[in-house]
Amino acid sequence: MYASFIQALPDKVRSAEFKDEGTKFRKREKALGYRYVELNQLYKKFIALDIDEPGSAYLWDEHGLPPPTIVVVNPENTHCHYLYELNTPVYYTEEARRAPQKFYEATDIALTRKLGADAAFTGHLVKNPLHPSWRTICNHHSYDLEDFQEYGIDLTPQRRREVLRDSGIGRNTTLFDTLRHWAYAEVKQHASHTIFQLAVDSKALSINNHFIAHENGILPAKEVLSTAKSVGKWTWKHRASIGTQKNRGVLELPADMPIKEKQAQGAAYTNVIRTEAVDDKIKTAIHTCKQRRLDVTPANLEKCGLAGSTFRKHREATFNWIRLLS
DSSP states (O other): HHHHHHHHOSSEEESSSGGOOEEEEEEEHHHTSEEEEOOOSSSSEEHHHEEEEETTTHHHHHHTTOOEEEEEEEEETOOOEEEEEEEEEEEEETOOOOOHHHHHHHHHHHHHHTTTOOOTOSEEEETTTTSSSSSSEEEOOOOGGGGGGGGGGSSSOHHHHHHHHOOOOHHHHHHHHHHHHHHHHHHOOOOOOHHHHHHHHHHHHHHHGGGGSSTSOOOOOOHHHHHHHHHHHHHHHHHHHHHHOOBTTTTTTTEEEEEEEEEEHHHHHHHHHHHHHHHHHHHHHHHHHHHHOOOOHHHHHHHOOHHOOOOTTHHHHHHHHHHHHH
């Protein structure tokens, strides 16, 4: 059972002894000696859920759900991480199809709601089931995404349910419609999908912050970033019919663009590729702080998963994101 968990990890794994002390990349064999490890985010072999409720090892049974492949229990407070293994992993590379990703995300969100799991949990850093600090329960089951529908979870898109329930425009509908109309114009300003997707993610988080006064508050990070992913990928794919400019080359820059501007765009692209993972960590920590109603301070960002060393090295970028998402 643990063999598939180990094999699904990347060669270098972000790991930590304590969540609040930050993480570090280590070779897989060494990382497995730490209490927390990060699941592979480009090859999603597991659905991970954080159950912040005492005595929750068998909560799945109370809700009529299938048993998690691995339940990792904190013996001090009996809170758990559930890991549902998938027979077919879902890829999140740039060329991967969006349909399986949306199915994965909808299932993740539905299970989170059904179990009352932590909606701010992004499924990145999980309790390492091989570490002796935890108690583990293994159930020899793995699943196809379709299997979960047999257990009564609701995969209807949230924005549609909001409309049906409220007879008005819900938060997800507002997020989706506002974001897509903004993206149609914004896509013309970007030379690569990577840069454009970062802009879409940022805009989605910014729109979500306006829901703080809504009776149900802001949306969970998983839902916001799922919508942003969908809008960004569709808009980029259809940008030719939205805009009028034909692009070419690695960065798809206009043929008549001045060489200095091409060089500047190339430098920007390289920088974004290098810092994309850091930006994702910063944004996730900020969003988690807000969802936990914590002030967005360096100390609280560290509690929410941003390593102190990362904050110090990228201090300016962190404060820029705080301003952008405020």
